[in-house]
Amino acid sequence: MTHAMGFGENDLRESAGARSFERGLGYVDAVTGLEVGDGWFTATVHGGDAYEVEITDDGDDGVSGECDCPYGLEGNFCKHCVAVGLVVLRQADLIPRQRTAAAARAGNLESWLESLDRDALLALLRQQLADDRDLRRRLELRAATAVSDIAAVRDRIADLLATGRFSRHGYVDYADSRAYGEQAGEAVAAIESLTASGQAAEAVGLARWAIRLLGEAYEQIDDSSGYVGSVAADLMAAHLDACRVARPDPEETARWLVGHQLGNDNDATDADPVDYREVLGERGLAQVRELATEAWQRKPSGWAEKYLMERLEKAEGDVDALVAVCAADLAPNGATHLRIALELDAAGREAEALAWAERGLKDTEGSVHVDSRLMDWVCARYERSGxxxxxxxxxxxxxxxxxxxxxxxxxxxxxxxxxxxxxxxxxxxxxxxxxxxxxxxxxxxxxxxxxxxxxxxxxxxxxxxxxxRADDRQWLTLADRVKDSRPADALGVYLRLAEPLKQVAGDGNYQQLARLLLGARTCHEKLGTQEEFAGYLAALRAGQKRKRNLMKILDQHGL
Structure with missing residues (x-):
């Protein structure tokens, strides 16, 4: 059933997927602090940790959500989002009144602020700054940028890129990486503001310094979500924009670009000289090529040296030079052979491309670790040519x-x-x-x-x-496949796999136990021994009754 807010349980299930939706059912009672806005809902869900959730009513498009749990930070509509959505649906009759009340509170706040004079507003802001360190640091940075206090801006950027407040065990873990990235994004905004206010030369220097700081910090961050990496890309873009305005010395810029690309702090930021073509001009590009070639000749197997040379050759369209760079250090799994084949194929040199790919197969013959794409490409080419x-x-x-x-x-x-x-x-x-x-x-x-x-x-x-000899995964698949034709055999598998799950806790284990019980029930139905299953299930529920979430999950599955 779809409610006034524009989404229903089916929309939650579609957004989350069946597995997350089922798991979300067990977290409904863990939702606290529901707040209602104009098309959005926020709440806290208590699980292994306290997670902040916001779901948005997208009207005809259903529902979307954000959560700061690890799965949610990957962009997924997680079980916590499901739980909040279900609570909203259960309170559907109250939502219009709560929205009206929220709008009234927002209107009252706006009217009150407008009624305050300058001195009262400043006093209010100062009080807030005294209580909110993050807000104070952000405004200090804006103030320093506005008055061109570069030393102060530099200090604030150093604070924003420091990992200390997010580092629990000597590194920034996955759950805290987004918060760190949001703070680092303020440093990027400050550099962009300097460029926009006519201080591009200062912005260039600060951006380079910030790039180094972020590169050093990145080694201590679990950025599996890629959020900090996107901030790093924004920082590099801010540097490029500042260079386009300030026009720093081309050769000096070339030395910085190559040094950064070959240095130890480039994991977060990729300074591609090709992107700087307009800034470097012919003189700067020549300097880049000279420095890159010297570095590659000294270390032809170096990943950064090789990548830099490949980018330069590809940008100039010299396929033979690009092949020479790649061929100087062939990967043992055939990946480089494939790279060469693809470049030659794109240049219309199909026979040479196939020859390189076949050489890759020969060079990796008998090896377990071969790039599967190489084999796929060769076989597809063979089949296409009869x-x-x-x-x-x-x-x-x-x-x-x-x-x-x-x-x-x-x-x-x-x-x-x-x-x-x-x-x-x-x-x-x-x-x-x-x-x-x-x-x-x-x-x-x-x-x-x-x-x-x-x-x-x-x-x-x-x-x-x-x-x-089979492992448990294989036995479970086998039982699922033969439960109709060999129910007695399959039943033995389901009951054996269920036994150890009775000794452990956790919703994932409970869901798996329920899955096995459903399979066992099907087998008993095929065998005509439903009463035996009923007795087994009753004994299991009696022995596991203290596990409230397990009881809920069994109820959800009709067990």
Missing amino acids: RAAEAVTVRRGRLRADRSLAAYQNLRTVARTVGCWESEREAALGLLRSDAARQRQGWGGGPVLVDALLDDGDPDAAWEAAAD
């Missing part, structure tokens, strides 16, 4: 070197195209059977043979191959 049989040979060789499910699947796909999968399958399964006999395991711990037979749609053969 040489699918050669693609089969390539895929067969890959399976011999890397007994993985992916290699098996790739061989099956191309062999079916050629019409030789039946014979290829027997040989391929023979390899995997020999691995299984020697207890050679796949990525999950069980033999790849079981995964391959399951992927082929042959669960009975997979069951026989599993014996006592």
Whole structure:
């Protein structure tokens, strides 16, 4: 049912996905401090930590949300957003009145502020500054920028880029990285303000200094979300804008760019000289090339040196020079061979491109670690030119070197195209059977043979191959596949996997236990032993009754 605010449970489920939605059901009682605005709702959700959530009513487009939990910081509509949304829906009848009250409070505040004279407003602001250190630091920076106090601006930027207040254990963890990034963004804004106010030369120097500080700080930050990296990109853009206005010495700028790119503090910021073409001019670009070439010749295997040379050659469109740079240090997994092939192919030199890619296959023959994109590219080229049989040979060789499910699947796909999968399958399964006999395991711990037979749609053969060698993941997949045809066998798997989950806590474990119980119930229904399952479930609930979240989850699943 859709309520007056424009979204309903289905919208929450669609935004979050089934898994997060189900988990969010267990957090409804953990929502506190709900505040209602014009199209938005904020609240705190108490889980492993206290998370701040804001969801927005997008009208016909449903609902969106933000949360400062790790999953939410990745841009996902998380279980905490779901919980807040469900609370809002449960209070749907109260929302219009709460919105009216919120609008009235905002209007009263605006009217009151407008009624204050200058001295009263200043007194109010000073009181707020005394209580709010962050606000005071932001306004101090604006004031220093406005009066061109570069020393003060420099000091404020140093404070904004310091990690101390966000560093709990010697580094800024994932949960605090966004807050640090928002603070660092204020330093970027200050540099942009200097450029806009006619102080571009000062902005250039401060930007370079800030880039160094942020580069040093970045080593202590878990920036898995990429938020601090986006701030770093903004900082580099602010430097480039300042350079376009101030026009610093081209050769000095070239030396700084190359030094930064080859230095130790460039993880956060990429100073691409090609972006500075307008600022550098011919003289500066020549200096960049000279310095970059010297550095690359000294260290041809250096990642930064190589990247810099590749960017310069690519910008000038010299494919042969770019190939020479790449070929000077070929990656052992074939990735560089592929890079060269792609560049030659884009230049219309298809025969040379294929030759380089084939050389990559030869150089990596027998190796487990090969860039899969190289093999995909070569096989696609073979199939396009009517040489699918050669693609089969390539895929067969890959399976011999890397007994993985992916290699098996790739061989099956191309062999079916050629019409030789039946014979290829027997040989391929023979390899995997020999691995299984020697207890050679796949990525999950069980033999790849079981995964391959399951992927082929042959669960009975997979069951026989599993014996006592399959891992729990494989056994669960097997049980799901055979619960209709072999319910007694599948039931044994579900009950065995459920047993250890009775001893642990956590919503994730509870959801998995419920999943196993649903499978067991299906098996009992097939066997006509529903009463036996009812007794098992009653005993389980009695023994686990203190786990309130587990009871809720079982109720949600009708167990």
